[in-house]
Amino acid sequence: MQAHSTRKLTAMLLMAAISISNSAMAGETLERISRSGRIVLATRDASIPFSYKDNHGKPLGYTVDICLKLVDAIRLQLKRPDLRIDYMQVTPSSRFKAIIEGQADLECGPTTNTAERRALVGFTIANFIASAKMLVKKDSGIRNWADLRNKTIVTTAATTNAKSIAERNDVGALRITLLEAKDDLESFHQVETGKADAFAMDDVLLYGLKAMSAHPADYQVVASPLTVEPYAIMFSKNDIELKKLMDAEMARIIYNGDVEKLYKKWFNNPIPPSGVNLDMPMNALLRNSFQFPSDKVAD
Numbered sequence: 001m002q003a004h005s006t007r008k009l010t011a012m013l014l015m016a017a018i019s020i021s022n023s024a025m026a027g028e029t030l031e032r033i034s035r036s037g038r039i040v041l042a043t044r045d046a047s048i049p050f051s052y053k054d055n056h057g058k059p060l061g062y063t064v065d066i067c068l069k070l071v072d073a074i075r076l077q078l079k080r081p082d083l084r085i086d087y088m089q090v091t092p093s094s095r096f097k098a099i100i101e102g103q104a105d106l107e108c109g110p111t112t113n114t115a116e117r118r119a120l121v122g123f124t125i126a127n128f129i130a131s132a133k134m135l136v137k138k139d140s141g142i143r144n145w146a147d148l149r150n151k152t153i154v155t156t157a158a159t160t161n162a163k164s165i166a167e168r169n170d171v172g173a174l175r176i177t178l179l180e181a182k183d184d185l186e187s188f189h190q191v192e193t194g195k196a197d198a199f200a201m202d203d204v205l206l207y208g209l210k211a212m213s214a215h216p217a218d219y220q221v222v223a224s225p226l227t228v229e230p231y232a233i234m235f236s237k238n239d240i241e242l243k244k245l246m247d248a249e250m251a252r253i254i255y256n257g258d259v260e261k262l263y264k265k266w267f268n269n270p271i272p273p274s275g276v277n278l279d280m281p282m283n284a285l286l287r288n289s290f291q292f293p294s295d296k297v298a299d
Helices: 005-019 028-036 062-078 095-100 161-172 184-192 203-212 240-255 258-267 284-291
Strands: 038-043 051-053 084-089 121-123 128-137 152-156 177-181 198-202 219-222 228-231 234-236
Touching (some): 028 234, 028 240, 095 234, 128 184, 128 203, 152 184, 161 177, 184 198, 198 203, 203 219
Parallel strands (some): 038 084, 152 198
Antiparallel strands (some): 128 198, 128 219, 128 228
16 A cells, blocks of 8 residues: 555655744734735635636635635735735645645635644634545445455545545455545546546545536445545644634634535535536534534544
8 A cells, every 4th residue: 555645745744844934923924915915825626616627717616715705804804905816726735835835825625624734734614524435436336445355446645535544444454455646536537447446535525526527427425434524724824813814704604604605505506617516415514513613623
């Protein structure tokens, strides 16, 4: 198995964080944004329905919309209604570096808040809670993790799933071959072309990829939940002023119902570019978390 890449990436990013002098001083991000007159949002190209591109290359999605509301709060705080938004495309591997080095101010994708990552970056209140499952071809015969014995499974590099699969493999002595792809589309392609038997990833991302594929009926999302993944907007670590503002705005849009409206827009209605509907009701974990918004998560 090749489960060392996530740990290697974390070590590399930690070294980068240490090497950047005063990169996360209180209020530095807001001061930089105010001076430059622009804010940079890190987005993905294929993390449907959270952060992806339409047919014209414009970033859109559930977490992109949430970031835009956070930007409005920053505009108000800085008294800069003219604040320009620039977008920076990142991958699961490059997203941390972009935030740590100040290339981007907010990361607007499906990023899980974990203790390991909190050593490197900051997170606001969770906006979604997913669980790790796997996507397989319907005729694969795979329905749960035990069915992966002696099979090949792919996941996306620099995500939390590789470690969880390695642990499941060790416990079950499944002799799994683990592949890591650069992004979710490449991981899906591994299953599509038969190079992998299953693609392990957060369930909602798998549903999105399935819905947007050429032949959605050929695939299904299966298995008992392997992990619980609280997604949150990522920003510079220890930036006290930004953290305070982002948490206050997240709590506001949760309490006033904006987040629920955004959820319905992206999970219960047809979405661009092809009008597919994920038809995913809000799960109990997420609904309960919105009753008492907090950035504290169980690691």
